[in-house]
Amino acid sequence: xxxxxxxxxxxxxxxxxxxxxxxxxxxxxxxxxxxxxxxxxxxxxxxxxxxxxxxxxxxxxxxxxxxxxxxxxxxxxxxxxxxxxxxxxxxxxxxxxxxxxxxxxxxxxxxxxxxxxxxxxxxxxxxxxxxxxxxxxxxxxxxxxxxxxxxxxxxxxxxxxxxxxxxxxxxxxxxxxxxxxxxxxxxxxxxxxxxxxxxxxxxxxxxxxxxxxxxxxxxxxxxxxxxxxxxxxxxxxx
Amino acid sequence: xxxxxxxxxxxxxxxxxxxxxxxxxxxxxxxxxxxxxxxxxxxxxxxxxxxxxxxxxxxxxxxxxxxxxxxxxxxxxxxxxxxxxxxxxxxxxxxxxxxxxxxxxxxxxxxxxxxxxxxxxxxxxxxxxxxxxxxxxxxxxxxxxxxxxxxxxxxxxxxxxxxxxxxxxxxxxxxxxxxxxxxxxxxxxxxxxxxxxxxxxxxxxxxxxxxxxxxxxxxxxxxxxxxxxxxxxxxxxxxxxxxxxxxxxxxxxxxxxxxxxxxxxxxxxxxxxxxxxxxxxxxxxxxxxxxxxxxxxxxxxxxxxxxxxxxxxxxxxxxxxxxxxxxxxxxxxxxxxxxxxxxxxxxxxxxxxxxxxxxxxxxxxxxxxxxxxxxxxxxxxxxxxxxxxxxxxxxxxxxxxxxxxxxxxxxxxxxxxxxxxxxxxxxxxxxxxxxxxxxxxxxxxxxxxxxxxxxxxxxxxxxxxxxxxxxxxxxxxxxxxxxxxxxxxxxxxxxxxxxxxx
Numbered sequence: 075x076x077x078x079x080x081x082x083x084x085x086x087x088x089x090x091x092x093x094x095x096x097x098x099x100x101x102x103x104x105x106x107x108x109x110x111x112x113x114x115x116x117x118x119x120x121x122x123x124x125x126x127x128x129x130x131x132x133x134x135x136x137x138x139x140x141x142x143x144x145x146x147x148x149x150x151x152x153x154x155x156x157x158x159x160x161x162x163x164x165x166x167x168x169x170x171x172x173x174x175x176x177x178x179x180x181x182x183x184x185x186x187x188x189x190x191x192x193x194x195x196x197x198x199x200x201x202x203x204x205x206x207x208x209x210x211x212x213x214x215x216x217x218x219x220x221x222x223x224x225x226x227x228x229x230x231x232x233x234x235x236x237x238x239x240x241x242x243x244x245x246x247x248x249x250x251x252x253x254x255x256x257x258x259x260x261x262x263x264x265x266x267x268x269x270x271x272x273x274x275x276x277x278x279x280x281x282x283x284x285x286x287x288x289x290x291x292x293x294x295x296x297x298x299x300x301x302x303x304x305x306x307x308x309x310x311x312x
Numbered sequence: 313x314x315x316x317x318x319x320x321x322x323x324x325x326x327x328x329x330x331x332x333x334x335x336x337x338x339x340x341x342x343x344x345x346x347x348x349x350x351x352x353x354x355x356x357x358x359x360x361x362x363x364x365x366x367x368x369x370x371x372x373x374x375x376x377x378x379x380x381x382x383x384x385x386x387x388x389x390x391x392x393x394x395x396x397x398x399x400x401x402x403x404x405x406x407x408x409x410x411x412x413x414x415x416x417x418x419x420x421x422x423x424x425x426x427x428x429x430x431x432x433x434x435x436x437x438x439x440x441x442x443x444x445x446x447x448x449x450x451x452x453x454x455x456x457x458x459x460x461x462x463x464x465x466x467x468x469x470x471x472x473x474x475x476x477x478x479x480x481x482x483x484x485x486x487x488x489x490x491x492x493x494x495x496x497x498x499x500x501x502x503x504x505x506x507x508x509x510x511x512x513x514x515x516x517x518x519x520x521x522x523x524x525x526x527x528x529x530x531x532x533x534x535x536x537x538x539x540x541x542x543x544x545x546x547x548x549x550x551x552x553x554x555x556x557x558x559x560x561x562x563x564x565x566x567x568x569x570x571x572x573x574x575x576x577x578x579x580x581x582x583x584x585x586x587x588x589x590x591x592x593x594x595x596x597x598x599x600x601x602x603x604x605x606x607x608x609x610x611x612x613x614x615x616x617x618x619x620x621x622x623x624x625x626x627x628x629x630x631x632x633x634x635x636x637x638x639x640x641x642x643x644x645x646x647x648x649x650x651x652x653x654x655x656x657x658x659x660x661x662x663x664x665x666x667x668x669x670x671x672x673x674x675x676x677x678x679x680x681x682x683x684x685x686x687x688x689x690x691x692x693x694x695x696x697x698x699x700x701x702x703x704x705x706x707x708x709x710x711x712x713x714x715x716x717x718x719x720x721x722x723x724x725x726x727x728x729x730x731x732x733x734x735x736x737x738x739x740x741x742x743x744x745x746x747x748x749x750x751x752x753x754x755x756x757x758x759x760x761x762x763x764x765x766x767x768x769x770x771x772x773x774x775x776x777x778x779x780x781x782x783x784x785x786x787x788x789x790x791x792x793x794x795x796x797x798x799x800x801x802x803x804x805x806x807x808x809x810x811x812x813x814x
Contacts (some may be wrong), residue, residue: 120482122380125370129484129552136366136599139666174351178380250602254666 115186122175123187133194138250139167145196150242151188155179165253165264197246199235199290211287214280222275227284231241235291245293249285256281317368323559344762344813345403345446346371349379354761359662359669360717361764361813362508366597366604366662369501373549375478375489376454383451394451403447407813409513409623411439411463419781420795436463439809441469453477470566471538472498472507487549495563496536496543496591502606504658505675510713511727511752513766513811518780518803528779529746530709531679533612539566541585547593553787555608557593561585572704586615586649595658604662612654618687629652648686652678659699667719679733681705689738700739707733707746720758727752730774741784742777749774762814768807775800 118132123143128134133144143151157163159176179187202208216233218226227244231237235245244252258264260273260281276284347353350371354361355657357368364372371378384400418432444458453476460471476499478489491499497506504510518527545559563584595608658675683700685691709731717723728751735744750772757765775783782802 116482120480120484122378124484125367125378129370131483136601137664138601170353170355174347174353175380177351178382189704 090241114183118183118187119190126171127191133191134197134264135248137252138248140171141251142197142247143191143310144194145246146191146243147237147239147241148188148192149239150237151191152184153240154242155184158183159184163264165255165258182190192307196243196293198292198294199245199288202285202286202290207283207286208290209287211283211285214284215287219275219280224276224280227273227288232295234293234295236290236293243293244288247288249289252285252288253281256285282306316466319506345401345405345444346376348401349381349399349403349447351380355720356477358721359664359671360720360758361757361762361811362512363503363510363662363671364501364508365664366599369597370487370549370552372476372501373478373487373489373547374480375452375476376456377451377478379448397448397450399448401447403445405442405444405446405813407440407442407444407458408788408811409439409441410810411436412808414806415802417782417802419802428688439463444471448680449475451480468492469539473538474498485551488547490544490546492544493561494538494542494564496533496541496559496589496612498537499545499547499557499559500593501555502595502597502658502660502673504606504608504660504673505656505677506710507537509675509711510671510673510715511754511768513726513754513764513768513807513809518775518782520774526746528729528750528775529707529733529740531654531677531707532614532616532652532676533656533679534608536561536585536589536614540564541589543589543591545591552599553597555595555597556594557591559591559593561589561591561614562587579689583616583618583650589614602663602665604660604664606658606660608658610654610656610658612652612656614650614652614654615652616652618648619651648684650684650687651682652679667814669715669717669720669723671715674710677709679707679709681707698738701736701744702734705734705736705739705746707731717756717758720761722757724753724755727754740777742783745776745784747776748779749776763812764810766807766809766811768805768809770803770805770807772800772803775803 116131119127122213124131126135126140127143133146134142154163155172155176158168158172159179161169161173163172176184186254214224215227218224230241231244235243237243255264256273256276259266259269260276262270333704344354346357350356355365357365357371359365379399381399381401385396385398386394387396395610413434413436415432415434417804433491438461440460440462442458442460444456446456449452451646455473456474457473457475458471461468472493472495474491474493474495476489476491478487481488493499495507498508500508501504503512540563541561542564543559545557547555547557549555565584589612591612592611593608593610595606597606599605621693654677656675656677658673660673661671662673663670682704683702683744685703687698688700688703689698691703709729710726711729713725713727715723715725731747733746736746737744740746750770752768752770753766754766759765777783777785780803782798782800784800786798
């Protein structure tokens, strides 16, 4: 490499560094959002949660093993974080990742995070690439399985998979994450009396079908029963 | 009882003991210092250590500072900036590697008129034993500082050091940092090239009994480590995908009373960086679903002062006092240097699924080495011997590794390395070829995430000249009649290893 090339490289680096430092404020210097009470939560998200749940703070994770939090019901987020903090939720991924992360969160921080993620634009569903499997899943979702018994999902999670209060939103969630949680509930690696009983008899094929169907749900209530308080990036044609 | 027998019995007891450990092992959380600091198990940052996941790369790029633990001691100024931020946990790590190797063939003792009864086994207990500080120093500064006992050298010394400052915008669109480290590529976060290239355990070392400078030839990019250099660099990571770094390295010779590069330090370290060595790195990573893919490139330029034949000004002055003055033509000082330009391309694909982990990674490095006329035979005019045949030598190294692990408990890898270059008989001996080619096959068992047993087999097709007693040019051992049929495969090696940290 000749001297000119070396100088050019160094010059480009310095120019880039100046652009970064001069044109972008440090995290702590960024102007407050409209709701100042969100600042601590926003910082927590930026420095901690965003590493897994969407690097920009949008609550949309990349790995299918990590849940999408954007638009999730705040009460569910809050209760789940408290359960993780107390080691009440003890499935393998909860132990490996969230036990430590939630360990020192205060109730106020948990509430702030729940509100923050709850207000983010939710992700909607998408058309199935396997309509036959989705149809089988729709049957399980809406009517359950008679024998051996699997309880229908629609009763708590709603027709569009939006959930409510402490019942999680399923629409738009990573299929891989949903399948993993159903497996955990089925094997009681994730303990929840209601869900453990509801899916005690579910098979791997039924999990695949119901997850395929859930991935098509929009999470948006029909107009006559709409709850439009939560904005949605819906691309579903359910 | 002979030493050989006692060694075998000791090995048997050790292996049996480990077997019992394997049998009673139950899955548990790993607790090295980063895990203590973050509350995250090893799998958050590693597929299997030391290979990083996308999360682990960001943890490192952010200066090892991620924590949810409140500081034990904290002070702020009027602007509410932290002026002191001390964790309640000093991040102390203990790292150990044990290694039992069995070479395909033991060479005779070349100093004897008859073949000696040399062992073909070597037991490195430990291969390495390290103490390290690893973790946050403040809310924006973190460090990895390692002190290591090296079983091969039998000495304790400063090992890898990486001290970082890092920060980012609130939306993580821009992440930037500064790294001060003593090992070129130790700061890198991908595993296709550099100090954390996979395979990482027991970096291939040839049976080097009686051969100076034995080992597999490689580019200087892999050789600028602790005790040789110190560097500082700045980096940015944009949009969670594009990485750019510029660094520069200086000679940082360990053990000298002063930072001056003189004959003593050159002799101790086999040479030294002259002035500064600039290094630039760019990489692009895209993560989707369970997948993560990276492609990158780097460039390094080094002025290297070789130790061979170097005569310092001090030595000249001392010689003059004794009446044996050197003439300027007899010294290499100050202009004799080797100028290296290393250009590399690296890649890493990773599938990090619920149960299955796949990886495919590697690099190609092309090195161009220009030797000063004082070092080259045709233009050499001094009294000492020239050390190169060619004014310009080249070297190209290609490495590719494929790996698979199941549930982070079982798995293995296959790695292929091929190095070629220009023939330089004075530098490499024999016909001058620097070539080597070998594969590494590895099986891994991980009973706990911080304890790893492995069985490795290294297979050699080409070992050229002066890299081992068993090389292309060494058709026979001249002092050992009958010791014939020398071939590269004689270097094949079984390795049983244990790696752990806590």
